[in-house]
Amino acid sequence: MRQPLFKKISITPLKEIEKNLLEQIGGWKIIGWGNTQTIKSDLPITQPHVISPLHGRSAWIMNPKWGAVSIKGIGWTIGNIPELPSPKDSRMIFGLYERESAAREWNVSQYLEQNKIRSTHVLGYAEDINPLKDSLRFIDGSTAHSTLLYTKSISPWRVADLVWMNEIEKKIAFSIIMKACLWNEKDFISCFMSELCNSIAMYHSLGCINDSLSSDNVTLAAEITDFEWFGTPLHPLPDGTLLENDTKRRCKEIIYAYEIGCFLCHALNREEEIKNLLPLINSSYKAGDKKVKAYLASLLNND
Secondary structure (H helix, E strand, O other), X not given: OOOOOOOOOOOOOHHHOOOOHHHHHOOEEEOOOOOEEEOOOOOOOOOOEOOOOOOOOEEEEEEOOOEEEEEEXXXXXXXXXXXXXOOOOOOOEEOOEEHHHHHHHHHHHHHHHHOOOOEOEEEEEXXXXXXXXXXXXXXXXXXOOEEEEEEEEOOOOEHHHHHHOOHHHHHHHHHHHHHHHOOOOOOHHHHHHHHHHHHHHHXXXXXXXXXXXXXXXXXXXXXXXOOOOEEEOOXXXXXXXXXXXXXXXXXXXXXXXXXHHHHHHHXXXXXXXXXXXXXXXXXXXXXXOHHHHHHHHHHHHOO
Protein backbone atom coordinates (compact mmCIF):
# COMPACT_ATOMS: atom_id res chain seq x y z
CA MET A 1 0.00 0.00 0.00
CA ARG A 2 1.26 3.48 -0.88
CA GLN A 3 2.25 5.52 2.15
CA PRO A 4 0.30 8.76 2.75
CA LEU A 5 2.02 11.91 1.51
CA PHE A 6 0.40 14.21 4.01
CA LYS A 7 1.59 15.14 7.47
CA LYS A 8 -1.04 15.20 10.21
CA ILE A 9 -1.41 18.54 11.98
CA SER A 10 -2.69 18.83 15.54
CA ILE A 11 -5.99 20.58 16.25
CA THR A 12 -6.79 22.91 19.13
CA PRO A 13 -10.38 24.18 19.50
CA LEU A 14 -10.81 27.92 19.89
CA LYS A 15 -12.15 27.63 23.42
CA GLU A 16 -8.85 26.07 24.55
CA ILE A 17 -6.67 28.92 23.26
CA GLU A 18 -7.92 31.64 25.56
CA LYS A 19 -10.59 31.61 28.26
CA ASN A 20 -13.90 33.21 27.22
CA LEU A 21 -12.50 34.05 23.78
CA LEU A 22 -15.86 33.35 22.11
CA GLU A 23 -17.57 35.95 24.25
CA GLN A 24 -14.75 38.43 23.66
CA ILE A 25 -14.97 38.16 19.88
CA GLY A 26 -18.65 37.93 19.18
CA GLY A 27 -20.57 36.42 22.05
CA TRP A 28 -22.58 34.09 19.82
CA LYS A 29 -23.80 30.66 20.81
CA ILE A 30 -26.37 28.39 19.23
CA ILE A 31 -29.34 28.04 21.61
CA GLY A 32 -31.55 25.77 19.55
CA TRP A 33 -32.03 24.47 16.06
CA GLY A 34 -30.12 27.25 14.35
CA ASN A 35 -31.43 30.07 16.53
CA THR A 36 -28.77 32.33 18.00
CA GLN A 37 -28.41 34.84 20.76
CA THR A 38 -25.86 37.50 21.63
CA ILE A 39 -24.19 37.04 25.00
CA LYS A 40 -23.78 40.19 27.12
CA SER A 41 -20.23 41.49 27.01
CA ASP A 42 -18.29 44.40 28.46
CA LEU A 43 -16.75 45.01 25.06
CA PRO A 44 -18.48 47.36 22.58
CA ILE A 45 -19.62 44.70 20.12
CA THR A 46 -21.89 45.67 17.25
CA GLN A 47 -24.90 43.48 16.56
CA PRO A 48 -23.92 40.53 14.35
CA HIS A 49 -25.62 40.75 10.97
CA VAL A 50 -25.88 38.91 7.67
CA ILE A 51 -24.34 40.87 4.79
CA SER A 52 -26.19 39.24 1.89
CA PRO A 53 -27.95 35.99 0.93
CA LEU A 54 -24.49 34.77 -0.10
CA HIS A 55 -23.70 34.39 3.62
CA GLY A 56 -26.61 32.11 4.41
CA ARG A 57 -25.03 30.38 7.40
CA SER A 58 -22.79 33.12 8.74
CA ALA A 59 -22.93 36.58 10.27
CA TRP A 60 -20.42 39.40 10.67
CA ILE A 61 -19.38 41.61 13.53
CA MET A 62 -17.00 44.57 13.65
CA ASN A 63 -15.13 44.15 16.92
CA PRO A 64 -12.77 46.95 18.05
CA LYS A 65 -10.11 44.43 19.10
CA TRP A 66 -10.47 41.77 16.41
CA GLY A 67 -11.74 43.80 13.45
CA ALA A 68 -14.07 42.18 10.92
CA VAL A 69 -14.92 38.64 12.06
CA SER A 70 -17.21 36.13 10.37
CA ILE A 71 -19.04 33.56 12.51
CA LYS A 72 -19.98 30.60 10.29
CA GLY A 73 -22.31 27.77 11.26
CA ILE A 74 -25.03 29.75 13.03
CA GLY A 75 -27.88 28.00 11.22
CA TRP A 76 -29.43 28.86 7.87
CA THR A 77 -30.54 32.50 7.94
CA ILE A 78 -32.83 32.55 4.89
CA GLY A 79 -36.28 30.99 5.09
CA ASN A 80 -38.03 29.28 7.97
CA ILE A 81 -35.89 26.15 8.35
CA PRO A 82 -32.59 26.80 10.18
CA GLU A 83 -31.21 23.30 9.51
CA LEU A 84 -32.08 21.16 6.53
CA PRO A 85 -30.35 17.84 5.74
CA SER A 86 -29.00 17.79 2.20
CA PRO A 87 -30.90 15.41 -0.10
CA LYS A 88 -27.72 14.83 -2.14
CA ASP A 89 -24.98 14.75 0.50
CA SER A 90 -25.63 12.34 3.34
CA ARG A 91 -22.93 14.08 5.41
CA MET A 92 -24.22 17.65 5.21
CA ILE A 93 -26.78 19.77 7.04
CA PHE A 94 -27.39 23.18 5.50
CA GLY A 95 -26.80 25.98 7.97
CA LEU A 96 -24.51 24.06 10.31
CA TYR A 97 -20.76 23.61 10.06
CA GLU A 98 -19.21 20.24 10.80
CA ARG A 99 -16.25 19.85 13.16
CA GLU A 100 -14.03 18.04 10.65
CA SER A 101 -14.58 20.76 8.04
CA ALA A 102 -13.81 23.48 10.58
CA ALA A 103 -10.61 21.76 11.69
CA ARG A 104 -9.43 21.33 8.11
CA GLU A 105 -10.22 24.94 7.20
CA TRP A 106 -8.33 26.21 10.22
CA ASN A 107 -5.27 24.12 9.34
CA VAL A 108 -5.26 25.32 5.73
CA SER A 109 -5.56 28.90 6.98
CA GLN A 110 -2.51 28.39 9.21
CA TYR A 111 -0.60 26.96 6.24
CA LEU A 112 -1.45 29.96 4.05
CA GLU A 113 -0.51 32.42 6.79
CA GLN A 114 2.83 30.70 7.40
CA ASN A 115 3.59 31.02 3.68
CA LYS A 116 2.47 34.68 3.58
CA ILE A 117 -0.40 34.07 1.14
CA ARG A 118 -2.97 36.88 1.16
CA SER A 119 -6.02 35.20 2.68
CA THR A 120 -8.52 35.48 5.48
CA HIS A 121 -7.33 34.22 8.87
CA VAL A 122 -9.26 31.53 10.71
CA LEU A 123 -8.99 32.38 14.41
CA GLY A 124 -10.32 28.97 15.42
CA TYR A 125 -13.55 27.13 16.01
CA ALA A 126 -15.87 26.34 18.89
CA GLU A 127 -16.95 22.73 19.29
CA ASP A 128 -20.28 21.25 20.34
CA ILE A 129 -21.99 24.56 21.07
CA ASN A 130 -25.46 23.28 20.18
CA PRO A 131 -27.44 21.96 23.19
CA LEU A 132 -29.24 19.62 20.79
CA LYS A 133 -25.91 18.14 19.68
CA ASP A 134 -26.83 14.63 20.82
CA SER A 135 -29.88 14.59 18.55
CA LEU A 136 -28.24 16.17 15.50
CA ARG A 137 -27.80 13.46 12.89
CA PHE A 138 -26.95 13.32 9.22
CA ILE A 139 -29.11 11.38 6.78
CA ASP A 140 -26.71 8.43 7.08
CA GLY A 141 -27.43 8.34 10.84
CA SER A 142 -24.04 9.55 12.05
CA THR A 143 -23.75 12.33 14.62
CA ALA A 144 -23.34 15.90 13.40
CA HIS A 145 -20.78 17.76 15.50
CA SER A 146 -21.84 21.36 14.88
CA THR A 147 -19.24 24.09 15.36
CA LEU A 148 -18.85 27.83 14.92
CA LEU A 149 -15.93 28.92 12.74
CA TYR A 150 -14.43 32.36 13.52
CA THR A 151 -12.62 34.01 10.60
CA LYS A 152 -10.93 37.42 10.57
CA SER A 153 -10.43 39.43 7.38
CA ILE A 154 -9.64 42.88 6.05
CA SER A 155 -12.94 42.94 4.17
CA PRO A 156 -16.24 41.47 5.35
CA TRP A 157 -17.50 41.78 1.77
CA ARG A 158 -16.76 39.36 -1.01
CA VAL A 159 -16.72 40.30 -4.69
CA ALA A 160 -20.02 38.48 -5.28
CA ASP A 161 -21.68 40.54 -2.51
CA LEU A 162 -21.59 43.55 -4.84
CA VAL A 163 -24.64 42.29 -6.72
CA TRP A 164 -26.72 42.66 -3.52
CA MET A 165 -25.48 46.18 -2.73
CA ASN A 166 -26.84 49.56 -3.80
CA GLU A 167 -24.55 52.38 -4.89
CA ILE A 168 -24.35 53.94 -1.43
CA GLU A 169 -23.42 50.59 0.15
CA LYS A 170 -20.78 50.02 -2.52
CA LYS A 171 -19.29 53.46 -1.92
CA ILE A 172 -19.03 52.84 1.82
CA ALA A 173 -17.50 49.38 1.31
CA PHE A 174 -14.92 50.55 -1.21
CA SER A 175 -13.91 53.54 0.92
CA ILE A 176 -13.25 51.20 3.85
CA ILE A 177 -11.24 48.78 1.71
CA MET A 178 -9.19 51.53 0.04
CA LYS A 179 -8.28 52.97 3.42
CA ALA A 180 -7.34 49.56 4.84
CA CYS A 181 -5.31 48.47 1.79
CA LEU A 182 -3.87 51.90 0.90
CA TRP A 183 -5.40 51.66 -2.57
CA ASN A 184 -6.94 54.55 -4.52
CA GLU A 185 -10.12 54.56 -6.56
CA LYS A 186 -8.42 54.98 -9.93
CA ASP A 187 -6.12 51.98 -9.45
CA PHE A 188 -8.49 49.80 -7.43
CA ILE A 189 -8.98 47.11 -10.07
CA SER A 190 -5.29 46.88 -10.95
CA CYS A 191 -4.30 46.74 -7.25
CA PHE A 192 -6.93 44.07 -6.58
CA MET A 193 -5.92 41.89 -9.55
CA SER A 194 -2.20 42.26 -8.80
CA GLU A 195 -2.69 41.08 -5.20
CA LEU A 196 -5.00 38.23 -6.19
CA CYS A 197 -2.84 36.88 -9.00
CA ASN A 198 0.37 37.22 -6.99
CA SER A 199 -1.30 35.07 -4.31
CA ILE A 200 -2.34 32.49 -6.90
CA ALA A 201 1.22 32.35 -8.24
CA MET A 202 2.63 31.96 -4.73
CA TYR A 203 0.43 29.06 -3.72
CA HIS A 204 0.83 27.39 -7.13
CA SER A 205 4.60 27.48 -6.59
CA LEU A 206 4.03 25.62 -3.30
CA GLY A 207 2.08 22.87 -5.05
CA CYS A 208 -1.39 24.02 -3.99
CA ILE A 209 -4.68 24.04 -5.89
CA ASN A 210 -7.78 26.10 -5.12
CA ASP A 211 -10.80 24.31 -6.55
CA SER A 212 -13.19 26.94 -5.17
CA LEU A 213 -11.63 30.14 -6.53
CA SER A 214 -14.62 32.28 -7.49
CA SER A 215 -16.14 35.72 -6.89
CA ASP A 216 -17.92 34.43 -3.78
CA ASN A 217 -14.67 33.13 -2.28
CA VAL A 218 -12.50 36.22 -2.74
CA THR A 219 -13.00 39.36 -0.63
CA LEU A 220 -12.94 42.94 -1.91
CA ALA A 221 -9.46 43.17 -0.39
CA ALA A 222 -8.31 40.34 -2.71
CA GLU A 223 -8.15 37.85 0.16
CA ILE A 224 -8.75 34.20 -0.67
CA THR A 225 -11.30 32.68 1.70
CA ASP A 226 -13.25 29.46 2.33
CA PHE A 227 -10.66 26.69 2.27
CA GLU A 228 -12.84 23.56 2.31
CA TRP A 229 -11.66 22.71 -1.23
CA PHE A 230 -8.19 24.25 -1.07
CA GLY A 231 -5.60 21.49 -1.46
CA THR A 232 -1.99 21.72 -0.30
CA PRO A 233 0.85 19.16 -0.10
CA LEU A 234 -0.08 18.82 3.60
CA HIS A 235 -3.86 18.84 3.25
CA PRO A 236 -5.62 16.42 0.88
CA LEU A 237 -9.04 17.43 -0.40
CA PRO A 238 -12.08 16.43 1.69
CA ASP A 239 -12.91 13.53 -0.64
CA GLY A 240 -9.40 12.16 -0.10
CA THR A 241 -8.16 12.80 -3.64
CA LEU A 242 -4.60 13.87 -4.31
CA LEU A 243 -3.68 16.94 -6.31
CA GLU A 244 -4.12 15.19 -9.66
CA ASN A 245 -4.40 16.88 -13.08
CA ASP A 246 -2.72 19.82 -11.41
CA THR A 247 -1.75 21.78 -14.53
CA LYS A 248 -5.24 21.77 -16.02
CA ARG A 249 -6.81 22.69 -12.70
CA ARG A 250 -4.34 25.52 -12.14
CA CYS A 251 -4.99 26.83 -15.64
CA LYS A 252 -8.70 26.87 -14.80
CA GLU A 253 -7.86 29.14 -11.86
CA ILE A 254 -6.49 31.69 -14.34
CA ILE A 255 -9.89 31.69 -16.06
CA TYR A 256 -11.58 32.06 -12.65
CA ALA A 257 -9.32 35.01 -11.82
CA TYR A 258 -10.25 36.63 -15.14
CA GLU A 259 -13.97 36.08 -14.40
CA ILE A 260 -13.56 37.65 -10.94
CA GLY A 261 -11.92 40.67 -12.57
CA CYS A 262 -14.79 40.93 -15.09
CA PHE A 263 -17.31 40.79 -12.24
CA LEU A 264 -15.48 43.60 -10.45
CA CYS A 265 -15.28 45.75 -13.60
CA HIS A 266 -19.02 45.38 -14.21
CA ALA A 267 -19.88 46.14 -10.58
CA LEU A 268 -17.86 49.35 -10.76
CA ASN A 269 -19.24 50.31 -14.20
CA ARG A 270 -15.70 50.18 -15.57
CA GLU A 271 -16.15 47.62 -18.35
CA GLU A 272 -13.53 49.40 -20.45
CA GLU A 273 -10.87 48.01 -18.09
CA ILE A 274 -11.71 44.39 -18.90
CA LYS A 275 -9.19 44.56 -21.76
CA ASN A 276 -6.44 45.15 -19.18
CA LEU A 277 -7.21 42.05 -17.10
CA LEU A 278 -5.16 39.44 -18.97
CA PRO A 279 -2.01 41.62 -19.10
CA LEU A 280 -2.50 42.33 -15.37
CA ILE A 281 -2.83 38.63 -14.58
CA ASN A 282 0.24 37.83 -16.66
CA SER A 283 2.42 40.51 -15.05
CA SER A 284 1.32 39.49 -11.53
CA TYR A 285 1.70 35.74 -11.99
CA LYS A 286 5.50 35.90 -11.68
CA ALA A 287 6.61 33.04 -9.46
CA GLY A 288 3.90 30.56 -10.43
CA ASP A 289 3.69 27.28 -12.32
CA LYS A 290 5.79 27.37 -15.53
CA LYS A 291 3.15 25.47 -17.50
CA VAL A 292 0.49 27.90 -16.34
CA LYS A 293 2.70 30.82 -17.40
CA ALA A 294 2.96 29.24 -20.87
CA TYR A 295 -0.84 28.91 -20.92
CA LEU A 296 -1.16 32.58 -20.00
CA ALA A 297 1.23 33.52 -22.82
CA SER A 298 -0.92 31.58 -25.29
CA LEU A 299 -4.01 33.44 -24.12
CA LEU A 300 -2.29 36.77 -24.65
CA ASN A 301 -1.05 35.76 -28.10
CA ASN A 302 -4.58 34.76 -29.13
CA ASP A 303 -6.11 37.97 -27.80
